Amino acid sequence: MPLTKPNQQLRRDLKAIAFNLEQSCVDLGKLAKKLSDGDAIALMGLVGTLYEEANQLVGYADEVKNGRIIRAAEQKK
Template identity: 70%
Template sequence: MPLTKPNQQLRRDFKSIAYNLEQHCIDLGRLASRLCDEDAIALMRLVGSHYEDIDTLAGYAREVKAGRIVRGKLD
């Protein structure tokens, strides 16, 4: 069954936010390579948590596509 326009937009939003987070992680990784070890490790921990969030958003996008998450009408 094809997605409704609101659900298509929801899926695009999840994918777009995940992509933006991934780009930020890449930039932060480059920055971490220029820091002292202790600061770099702390920054990479933050990057790791962002990658977990990226995986979560990608999972939500798949659930929207499968019809398990739907955007309803706002009251």
């Protein structure tokens, strides 16, 4: 069954946010190379958390695709 437009948009949004998080992780990783060891380790811990959250968003996008998460129709005002 094809996705409804609201679910298509939700899936696109989730994937785009996950991609932006991953790109931020790449940038933070480059920055970490310029820091002292202690600061770099702390920053890489944060990067790891952001990667996990990006993966979780991709998982949600897959659940939308498979129909396990559905965006409810917006109520008219």
